[in-house]
Amino acid sequence: MPRGGDVTAGSAGSADLTRLEASLRTMELTVRRRLDGLLQGNHTGLLPGPGSEPGDARPYQPGDDVRRMDWSVTARTTAPHVRETVADRELETWVAIDLSRSLDFGTADTDKRHLALAGLTAVAQLTAGGGNRLGAVVANGAETMRLPARGGLVHARALVRRVATMPAAPEGVRGDLTAALDQLRRPPRRRGLVAVVSDFLGEPVWERSLRALSGRHDLLAIEVLDPRELELPDVGTVVLADPETGRQREVDTTPLLRREFAAAASAHRDRVAAALRRCGAAHLILRTDRDWVADIVRFATARKHAWSGGGMSPARAGRAGGPA
Known part of the structure; x- marks a missing residue:
């Protein structure tokens, strides 16, 4: 699986910035090479x-x-x-990114924070060119950072770098995706594309805010997952910790517990998928144990006919990038 380098958000303040730049550049080139030629074209005027x-x-x-x-x-x-x-109008894309502490988790080839950056990089590449503008609202639970929408490759790279170096929230602070979505609602943005990147843990309290955006924008939801969030391995007694609250609990991974955990995880994912469908959002799933670039390519190829002049139409094709 191409990882595009190891990018660990929250530690970038003390990490080697040269290594960070190289990792982000590798990720960008990986996405660009695999997505070359997809979803390019002129944009239909809005006015x-x-x-x-x-x-x-x-x-x-x-x-x-x-x-x-x-x-x-x-x-x-x-x-x-x-x-x-x-008028030949450029596409304005906004990315709402949930960088809560729950993204600092990964048990396979990478972690969820890396996948969030990969999703952001893919959106930047798929909407690049033609005077398009890219902006972002990033929330980690403790603070919300707004990066203005501008055009150009230099701006896109700087935006990804700013997101990668945003520090993690203190322990005990829960993520707040709703805050990021609300910043996109007020003041109203010009019509365009809104991409939401999150692991969507917890109840979908963000649904109302996302649905309000659907009346003005086309929506894309990028869900990042780790296989251990879907099922527990048979490893005996383990200590489970909530990275957002710091709470820990020692459990014995009995067959009954593993079945109940898998059933609860499946029910939660179904609730998230149903909420996204009600909002009219296209749903892309990226997993830490899969080739995330291949998942993005399959998703983009399957939906290419749904793009109208460079803007994504409301979701009709269901989810993509899920478990094989």
Whole structure:
């Protein structure tokens, strides 16, 4: 599985910045190479105005540019008409990222925080070019950081770097995805794409905020998972810890406990998936024990027909990137 380097958020303040830059650069190149050519193209204008795409015809008014005369309509109606054009509008993408302490967990090839950065990098690559802008709202439970939407590869790299170096919240602080979503609601943003990156642990109290965004934006939810969150191994007595509250509990991984744990985890994932469907969000699942780049490629390829001029349509194809 391509990992794109080991990036550990929360420790970047003391880590070697050269190594961090190299890791992020490797991740970017890995995603770009595997996603090359996917989902590229021009964007349909959202508002009428100067541009290159033909719009509606209307009667000629004094002062109109005669070069926009629509002679076919003029001939049919025997009245002079001009053809308006639709503005070539760039796509504005906002990423809401949940960087709670629960992301500092991984028992396979990487950890969930690395997958969150991978998801952010993929969104940046899939929406790059053509004057598009990328912004982010990052919440770790203790603070919420807003990174303004700007265009260009330099900005995209700086944004990913800022997210990677955001410190982890103190122990005992729970994540707050709702706070990040609410910052995207007020003030209202221009229409575009909103991608939400989280492990979606806990009850879906964020559903109301996400649904409010669906009326104005297309939504993409990127869920990051570790296999040990879905089922417990038969390892005897272990100590389980909640990274957000610091609570610990010693348990014996009996067959009964493992069955109950798996059933509860499956029920929780079903609730999350149902909430995302109600919000009209496309659902991409990245796992620490899978090739996350391959999952992104499969997801993007399967949904390529649902992209209209570079913007993702509301989810109709269900989830992608789940367990094989």
